[in-house]
Amino acid sequence: MYNFDVETPTSIADAVKALGREEAQPLGGGQTLIPTLKQRLASPSVLVSLTGIAEMKGVCMTDDGQLAIGGATPHAVVAREAARHYPGLADLASHIGDPAVRNRGTIGGSLANNDPSACYPAAALGSGATIITDKREIAADDYFQGMFATALDEGEIVTEVRFPVPEVSHYQKFVQPASRFALVGVFVARFGDGVRVAVTGASNDGVFRWTEAETALSSNFAADAVNGLALSGADMISDLHGSGDYRAHLVGVMTKRAVAAAR
Amino acid sequence: MTQVKMTVNGKAASGDVEGRTLLSSFLREQLNLTGTHVGCDTSQCGACVVHVNGEAVKACTMLAAEAQGAEVTTIEAMANADGSLSVIQQAFQDHHGLQCGFCTPGMVMSAAALLKENPKPTEREVRVYLEGNICRCTGYHNIVKAIMAASGQDVSRIAAE
Numbered sequence: 001m002y003n004f005d006v007e008t009p010t011s012i013a014d015a016v017k018a019l020g021r022e023e024a025q026p027l028g029g030g031q032t033l034i035p036t037l038k039q040r041l042a043s044p045s046v047l048v049s050l051t052g053i054a055e056m057k058g059v060c061m062t063d064d065g066q067l068a069i070g071g072a073t074p075h076a077v078v079a080r081e082a083a084r085h086y087p088g089l090a091d092l093a094s095h096i097g098d099p100a101v102r103n104r105g106t107i108g109g110s111l112a113n114n115d116p117s118a119c120y121p122a123a124a125l126g127s128g129a130t131i132i133t134d135k136r137e138i139a140a141d142d143y144f145q146g147m148f149a150t151a152l153d154e155g156e157i158v159t160e161v162r163f164p165v166p167e168v169s170h171y172q173k174f175v176q177p178a179s180r181f182a183l184v185g186v187f188v189a190r191f192g193d194g195v196r197v198a199v200t201g202a203s204n205d206g207v208f209r210w211t212e213a214e215t216a217l218s219s220n221f222a223a224d225a226v227n228g229l230a231l232s233g234a235d236m237i238s239d240l241h242g243s244g245d246y247r248a249h250l251v252g253v254m255t256k257r258a259v260a261a262a263r
Numbered sequence: 264m265t266q267v268k269m270t271v272n273g274k275a276a277s278g279d280v281e282g283r284t285l286l287s288s289f290l291r292e293q294l295n296l297t298g299t300h301v302g303c304d305t306s307q308c309g310a311c312v313v314h315v316n317g318e319a320v321k322a323c324t325m326l327a328a329e330a331q332g333a334e335v336t337t338i339e340a341m342a343n344a345d346g347s348l349s350v351i352q353q354a355f356q357d358h359h360g361l362q363c364g365f366c367t368p369g370m371v372m373s374a375a376a377l378l379k380e381n382p383k384p385t386e387r388e389v390r391v392y393l394e395g396n397i398c399r400c401t402g403y404h405n406i407v408k409a410i411m412a413a414s415g416q417d418v419s420r421i422a423a424e
Contacts, residue, residue: 006265006282006328027326034324035306037283047282049329076318098395099376100309103318104325180394 001037005046010053012159016134018048019155026050026157028109029074031101051106056159061085067165071108071132071158078107087263088169088189092123095173097180108158114206116147116237117181121207122171124161126187126198132160147206166191172258173201174250176241184247186210186254188262194218197255202236202247213255223256269333271296272340280327287311287322289330290337298338298368302397309396312369312376313337319376321395338368341375351375351413358418360409362400369396374410383414386421 006027007018018024025044027033029051036042050056056072059081067086069078079094079102096102096110096119110120111131124131124140131138133156143151152158166189173185182201189196195217197210216225230252233245242250268277271294278293290296290313301323302310311322314336341349348356351374361367370393377384377392384392389407398406404421412418 001283004282006326008328008331030326030329031306031324034285034326038304047326049326051329098309099373099392100312100319100321100395101306101324103315103320 002040002043004037004044007046007048008052009048009050012053012055012134012157015048015050015053015157016155018046019157021046024048024155026112026155028072028106028112029104030109031097031105032109032113032115050108050157051104056108059085062162065165066130067163069107069161069163071111071160072106073108075102075105075107075110086163086165086169088166088171088187089123089127089163092119092171092187095119095171107161111143111161112150112152112158114144114148114150115181116203116206117176117179117183117185117201118207119171119173119182119185119200122182122185122187122198122200123163124198125207125209126169126171126189126196127163127166128191128196129164130162131158132162133157134159141209144207147204149206164191166196168262170258170262172254172261174254178241183242184250184254186251186258188217188255188258190217190221190262195221199251199255202231202251204235204237210251210255217259221259221262223259226252226255226259265328267327267331269330269335271335272337276335278327282326282328284327285323286313286315286320286325286327286330286335289327290322290335296337296339300365300368302365302369307395307397308366308369309373309393310366310369312372312396314372314376317379319373336372338371341371351378351410354409354413355406358405358409358412360401360406361398366396366398366400370398370406374413377410378414383416384410386411 009015024046027047056070075093083090169189171187173182176183185200187198197213231248233248236244236247238244264279300310302308306324
């Protein structure tokens with residue numbers, strides 16, 4: 001690792017100030033960023049740690065019935081504390097990485113990184129969540145802009161994420177056996193006004209909504225409703241773990257399993 | 264350099280660290296607590312698992328500066344006060360839950376974290392919990408058996424020979 005300074009602010013205001021330093025970068029739980037720094041794939045001169053900011057931590061229901069999660073909340077806390085309010089989301093959080101990673105990795109860090117195989121982007125897009133930053137509110141539909149790309153500006157931090165809570169939901173992931181990341185993951189959520197289906201791990205463009213499946217499932221919320229629907233493998237990630245066609249096929253299979261398991 | 268202060272194994276510890284100093288490096292190189300092993304340095308193997316404020320974390324994937332003020336527990340504090348092996352450690356010995364022993368500190372720390380939150384795990388729960396701890400010797404069967412035994416459950420019918 002190249003050396004850098006570490007700032008450990010205790011308020012969002014101080015974090016924003018620290019991020020004003022030259023080549024400063026926010027540090028969430030560090031479960032992706034620290035390995036990246038070890039590989040010398042990033043070389044910030046200042047890391048601003050967000051995990052000591054109490055106002056960015058915790059899980060609660062808002063007055064209008066949405067589930068609010070602080071950006072610096074670790075996956076393990078979401079798995080525990082969201083279970084009562086939004087079981088599909090809590091279940092997703094309880095299967096990210098491994099237990100030690102879940103104790104450090106944060107929802108804000110995951111969404112800011114937008115790894116094409118990360119789990120949380122599927123939940124945020126599949127729920128129609130709102131990403132709240134130190135500057136503004138961004139709808140999930142506008143937030144994800146391709147592999148590792150988001151609507152965030154340089155130094156902008158995810159302070160909170162608000163999830164509308166669906167009637168039923170489930171996340172089904174097919175893990176890549178070595179890394180345990182999602183080879184393909186599908187988040188299905190049924191709301192009163194329709195169904196949302198978000199797919200991670202599969203596309204070269206990162207997380208996306210499978211709109212044909214949404215239409216089919218909105219009129220008939222059953223696994224069979226997606227029979228006959230197919231995605232093209234041409235736009236899918238193709239690597240030694242699976243071809244584009246294989247991933248496209250898995251999207252259908254995972255969608256069916258998610259619908260069947262939705263609670 | 265900045266000074267970090269934390270409590271390690273119940274005692275006050277401090278030292279001057281660079282921004283990039285990992286918690287694992289601080290423990291091993293500055294406090295000479297070399298029981299915490301660094302197996303992969305890519306956050307995958309779990310040999311470096313320690314407890315920070317009671318929770319299992321990978322010490323190679325946390326900066327020492329982030330542990331400012333924290334309570335850190337390492338494998339060095341797992342034995343009983345009289346120096347005898349703890350229940351989990353003894354179970355690893357009794358059930359041959361180690362061969363080369365390199366992964367064992369992380370296995371014991373993960374096992375302790377698991378049993379704290381789930382005192383009577385099923386075999387499957389143990390295996391799932393150990394997803395982030397890699398052992399290249401044992402094939403895991405005897406590690407799982409040791410953890411089940413440490414939880415006070417009958418292990419006579421568990422896993423392979």
